[in-house]
Amino acid sequence: MNVANGAIQPGDGCTNVVLGEDDAVQRFPAELFHKVAEKRHGEDKLAIGVRPEAVLVAHQPIDGYFPAEAHIIERLGPHDIVDLKFGTQLFAHAPPAVT
Secondary structure (H helix, E strand, C coil): CEEEEEEEEECCCEEEEEECCCCEEEEEECHHHHHHHCCCCCCCEEEEEECHHHCCCCCCCCCCCCCCEEEEEEEECCEEEEEEEECCEEEEEECCCCC
């Protein structure tokens, strides 16, 4: 699992999940902020985990998915390992399901 420092903030009709130092902001449904807020202990800081097997990589944008930059692609026979960047945050070893 990849873990990045982040924060959660209420947005305009959404919840903003910030990765790193405000360099990558992802929008989630507004209810997420309230669910997290009732469980946390004061601060808006989070450790955000991303499981590589839960990542879908595609060549074209897909509605409802987050854009990322393919930083490094390592070809390993029948599989590729792709390191993805969101802003300056690097999430390593995300196995793609290329469409």
